[in-house]
Amino acid sequence: MSFLRKKKLFVLLIGIIILVVLIGYSIRDRDKLTTAEQFVSDTVGWMQSIIHAPVKYITDVFSNMDDIRNTYDENAILKEKLAQYKTLIYEVQELKEENKELRKLIDKTDSLRDYTAIQASVISRSPERWIEQLTINKGSLNGVWPNMAVITADGMVGKVHSVSKSTATIQLLTGFDQFNRISATISRKKGKDIFGIIENYDQETNSLLFKIIEESDKDLKKGELVVSSGKGGVFPAGLLIGTVKEVIPDQYGLTRTALIKPAADLYEIDNVIVVDRKLPSLDGQETGGVE
Amino acid sequence: MKRLYIPLILFFVMILEGVALELLPAKLVTSHLYMIPHWVLIVLVLVAVFYDTENTHAAVLYGLIFGLVIDIVYTGVLGIYMFTYGICIYLIHSLSRFFHANILSSLLMGILAIMFADASIHLLFSMIEIADMAWGNYFLYRLLPTIVANMLFLLLFYPLLAKRFEIWKDQRLHHSL
Numbered sequence: 001m002s003f004l005r006k007k008k009l010f011v012l013l014i015g016i017i018i019l020v021v022l023i024g025y026s027i028r029d030r031d032k033l034t035t036a037e038q039f040v041s042d043t044v045g046w047m048q049s050i051i052h053a054p055v056k057y058i059t060d061v062f063s064n065m066d067d068i069r070n071t072y073d074e075n076a077i078l079k080e081k082l083a084q085y086k087t088l089i090y091e092v093q094e095l096k097e098e099n100k101e102l103r104k105l106i107d108k109t110d111s112l113r114d115y116t117a118i119q120a121s122v123i124s125r126s127p128e129r130w131i132e133q134l135t136i137n138k139g140s141l142n143g144v145w146p147n148m149a150v151i152t153a154d155g156m157v158g159k160v161h162s163v164s165k166s167t168a169t170i171q172l173l174t175g176f177d178q179f180n181r182i183s184a185t186i187s188r189k190k191g192k193d194i195f196g197i198i199e200n201y202d203q204e205t206n207s208l209l210f211k212i213i214e215e216s217d218k219d220l221k222k223g224e225l226v227v228s229s230g231k232g233g234v235f236p237a238g239l240l241i242g243t244v245k246e247v248i249p250d251q252y253g254l255t256r257t258a259l260i261k262p263a264a265d266l267y268e269i270d271n272v273i274v275v276d277r278k279l280p281s282l283d284g285q286e287t288g289g290v291e
Numbered sequence: 292m293k294r295l296y297i298p299l300i301l302f303f304v305m306i307l308e309g310v311a312l313e314l315l316p317a318k319l320v321t322s323h324l325y326m327i328p329h330w331v332l333i334v335l336v337l338v339a340v341f342y343d344t345e346n347t348h349a350a351v352l353y354g355l356i357f358g359l360v361i362d363i364v365y366t367g368v369l370g371i372y373m374f375t376y377g378i379c380i381y382l383i384h385s386l387s388r389f390f391h392a393n394i395l396s397s398l399l400m401g402i403l404a405i406m407f408a409d410a411s412i413h414l415l416f417s418m419i420e421i422a423d424m425a426w427g428n429y430f431l432y433r434l435l436p437t438i439v440a441n442m443l444f445l446l447l448f449y450p451l452l453a454k455r456f457e458i459w460k461d462q463r464l465h466h467s468l
Contacts, residue, residue, distance in 0.1 A: 026362075026367065044364045045364075126309070129325045130416045
């Protein structure tokens, strides 16, 4: 009996040692998943994409029923907006043309804003809510690599965390911590842009914290757009992140922090675009992990 | 061939967990209540209660394997689910000897398993500073809704699985005799 007891205790201790080793191995800043992990992710991802289709169909039917009820009101608003957009599109096209020509003039064709888009659909969402992550159906075979920005039509949703051959996991903005910074800016006229760093996601206020680097009398207004600046070295410039919700002083009263409401809906995400910046990136500057 | 059924069921349930949040209405997901589907654990509890005998530990083995797969696919931090599910199912397996195998005892086992598993996952995640939630808030906003949601799942799956597990157990015993 005492031998059995000892054996159980022994197994438990070995278990704890294995646990600590595994955790330690996996939370250190890895740039690649092991082959075994990639194999499991790929297999499960393949099954997930099969299961996901019928589930998506069912949830779509329900949300469609919901949509139909609000159609009339929405239609009126959208028509109004569409009229505004038409003129805007024309202006944007003009500006783009002009921008291209001017760039040609100064022999600078690459821009921080340029990126190639990789379309992907979401196949599952982690049930573990401590870790906000999605799985998409594109992986390293499609050119997806860690630390690429991920956007939807509305704005940025997160960044690629790890990739296997045909799937990739995305860390959502809601799961960002102090190790995932985005260099961001609020665009103003004549070089009065406000630069800062988006530091992490605050669960209590449901908003991103935007630390303003250069403090001055530039007043932030509610509703101003915050976009990525591209100066962090990984993300391209001009990706919409969110709008200013509130400005609060930090605990010493020296700098201020803006609370940013993410522009994209971080809960209902079906299709995403993985953004591959055209200009070569400096590794790990923007989202570099624990060293 | 029959031996493969249980791993296949577990695999299917594990994949369903990935779309669980889409099945819930958006208002519940965005509210302050967190419901974590531990459906694999629930099925494992049923396996431990109905399929395993005193001397077999199939549920513990499956707990370790599928815990590791959940770690790889859904969290990226290896070992946490594997360790928790393994120990949790081992305890449930030893406890279930003292009860008759019926719906009430499975409910009790389910509640105990979810409490133990989710609390130790929270403990481990807060040790590596991924989770930061005060324990009081955790009990109120996370553990309680999680228990309620998973018990509903257990009630739903009990009629489908419990009888079948018992039949498979009897068949296996006859084979070995």
